[in-house]
Amino acid sequence: MANILVVDDELGIRELLFEILNDEGHAVELAENAAQARDHRRRYTPDLVLLDIWMPDTDGVTLLKEWATSGLLTMPVIMMSGHATIDTAVEATRIGAMAFLEKPITLQKLLQAVDKGLNRGAARPAAPHGTASGAHAAAVGSNAAVGANGGPSGGALTAVVNTAVAVPAVAVPVAGAGLHTLDLDAPLREARDAFEKAYFEFHLAKENGSMTRVAEKSGLERTHLYRKLKQLGVDLSRAKRNAA
Structure with missing residues (x-):
């Protein structure tokens, strides 16, 4: 369905998100740090990125800013963190992140955010019987x-x-x-x-x-x-x- 890049330094979270998104039919690539994320972004051009904020080498906000200033922020990016402040979330949104998910992430919020990201800016056919697209x-x-x-x-x-x-x-x-x-x-x-x-x-x-x-x-x-x-x-x- 879509190519999704998951960037998180925690192995358990990467595996869990891979399992969930793969089960939804998506092709999922995993990166444990910013260096791997840059490489995947260059080689695979993902349709959406799930990006952790706190990482050991380069934090997610810095990487997001790097993509934005270099013209590489061409895909929706959803930030993730269990410790970020409101100011951090606001800054990420200002730079270009489309959403912020607080850990632990519930299945419903994850899939809703992914659906919204993948549908962002895309023309969608009218839902049958007048049902809203958000249904x-x-x-x-x-x-x-x-x-x-x-x-x-x-x-x-x-x-x-x-x-x-x-x-x-x-x-x-x-x-x-x-x-x-x-x-x-x-x-x-x-x-x-x-x-x-x-x-x-x-x-x-x-x-x-x-x-x-x-x-x-x-x-x-x-x-x-x-x-x-x-x-x-x-x-x-x-x-x-x-x-x-």
């Missing part, structure tokens, strides 16, 4: 209601997915879940989240709550799987109770 971003990270009372709005194209489907002729119900209703007229990420939630609830029930087997089935690392289930709002305690 998609507002839905990021939220646990959309699946099969809510009253069903989808009038005229919406829907698909009803029965989570008690037969897998090799064996019906495996999702305990307490019944039917999931997927609104195919919803934004792509929202519809995908609803499908993934149904998918993981189905396999958790099928594998009697075994995270190891569900991780193997889905091809995800256990840590990534836990984060994904939490993001989707899957009730793991209920899955364990139902599997008991």
Whole structure:
């Protein structure tokens, strides 16, 4: 979808942001200092940069200013810090940063800022049914209601997915879940989240709550799987109770 450069001297943060953004379909490059960031900026021309402020060699604000004065600030830059003051954030914005994220960064704020950055200055098609362009971003990270009372709005194209489907002729119900209703007229990420939630609830029930087997089935690392289930709002305690 987009080429994103993540610049942060903390390995854990780089790995986490890589995992999240890669899962969103983006191509992600990582840099642990300003020198690597300069090299990546020159070779890959990223569509967006996530730039930490406090780094050991050259701080993020200095690097941002360097790009701005040399005509290299041609992409949106989102600053990140857990210790920056308001004055620092204001200075970064004045130089040309489009947003500032305070650590620890929540998934919802990260994806909203990335979406906004990638859409900045780009002509976007009108959203269907008069929906505002920000509606998609507002839905990021939220646990959309699946099969809510009253069903989808009038005229919406829907698909009803029965989570008690037969897998090799064996019906495996999702305990307490019944039917999931997927609104195919919803934004792509929202519809995908609803499908993934149904998918993981189905396999958790099928594998009697075994995270190891569900991780193997889905091809995800256990840590990534836990984060994904939490993001989707899957009730793991209920899955364990139902599997008991």
